[in-house]
Amino acid sequence: MTTEIDRQWTTRLRKRVVETLPPDKLLPDTQPAYVASWIYVFGVTTLAALAIVILTGCVLAMKGPLWWHLSGTGHFVNSLHLWSVEIFFFAMVIHLWGKFFMAAWRGGRQLTWITGVVLFLTSVGAGFTGYVSQTNYDSQWISTQAKDGINATGGGAFFNVLNLGQMLMWHIVLLPLAAVALTAVHVIYVRIKGVVPPFEEGK
């Protein structure tokens, strides 16, 4: 017999969440024995680098877009931001290669793969808008060059790479939000599905 409490939206949502992602799947204490390769560390490394990218970006945000040109400390924080981005892409690309060679989309894990690809694109976009928000010669050159590519697709009518305010908003609000949300889906889906098992050999 279902009670009124059972029919509440809140109750139903909680049950659904706990069913698809019970705590011991979200935070497991064991792992299949086949997970024993350095290749597996690049997902977490990407995640950690994303955290550092966001953290250093937040420090830059506190003082505004011109701070890093004018202060030694600001320049150093900018260096931290740049190098964490380099590590982020570095790890993400190795992660992608690794997941490809494991065919890690098998067993209903297609969503993990697709969110990964979209994350890659989002990250390229976030990197690009960061480069054009630098407010220096590099951003001037990159934006005046890149406008032709984006205009050619028709995208230039909405996305004006020469508009600093617009690019900065994309870089520090919209794309990070998208990246974090997609990363959450990506990683939670891995927890729900478990790490993909090896191919069966000798068949």
Next chain:
Amino acid sequence: MAKKAFNPDIDAPEYKGKYSPYDIIKEGTIAVVVVALLTVVLAVLFSSPDEKAVTIKSWSNATPMDFAATAMTELDGSSGTATYGPPYNNAATGQQVGPLTLAKWMGINVNVNTANDFVVAPLSTLADQPALTSALTTFASASSSRRANWEANYSKGLSSGSFSNGVLQVAAANAGPLPEMLGALTAMARSGALDQALVTQKGFYTTDYTKPLLFMADGSFLANKAQVQHLSGDQWGMMNETGSYPGQAWLWLYTMWYQVPPFSTSWGANADALVWAFMMLLTLLLALTPWIPGLRSIPRKVKVYRLIWREHYKNM
């Protein structure tokens, strides 16, 4: 319902083997600490690039003749921006993918009229210059054929002109108000006032640098600097960074297509649109790999997975 046959490239075998202890929180913490340390080390070792922005002031002081010649092309409508097409104006159709005129369909949403926005409007902000004011009035009331005539005459003079003693020296007969206008604009540029006039056309606050950037991109100062730094499109410049820092290396595939035929040759006029279209297609293939027969079998066939899971296979 019949069970579908097991496809090794889509389905995963059920794992019935052993489990080992795994501390996910510890792993995450170690990763954050290691990445943070590595970031600090790299930042201390290599710092980061920051080459000062070019201004119209610095451009017109370094190469006043290039500035004046560019300003002339903005006025007579022959500059890159003036002839661009959408999204700036309707001087051209813009690039297309086959019959698809994507840029044109999306319309002119970033309106730029180079003669007015880059030359006439900034000059009209200069107060208390009677000679300039009357030159602007003469220009405004002249017919377009008359203007074209002045522009042709002045352009000719400009190409053999020079800059000395702080003024443009251009021998051009029959150029109407243009010597006064271009002279004043050059002086305005060299003072830094033009930088400001170009961004404040919509009011006091600004975060939009479309106009000064387009103006500078029409000249050769920005591009010459880029050439030296290996940043040009035909130098795989999209991947590169000022100085000798690593750049956006992940753009290698995108920038590569610009270097190879037919994108670099017969498709050149629409290269941007076609490279983009092609890259979107490739991205779609990557995203849909799990559904593409052949492509999705590559990992199983190349057998790199045997290295990754060698412990597992050894223990079977």
Next chain:
Amino acid sequence: MGLTELFGAVFNLDHVGRYIHWGFIQLSVSNAIVIGLMIAIFIAALFLPFPGRRSRREGK
């Protein structure tokens, strides 16, 4: 600014870089190093033995 001196770059990269020309390929040495390292680390990750979880025969 004490931090500036402390955190100034040890290796100054503020000079025009060197470039590799190989057929139609042009690549900055710095990017080549990054890409090379990426491939090297990928291969190392495939071949290096992973510590700790070595052939654990006893079950859970």
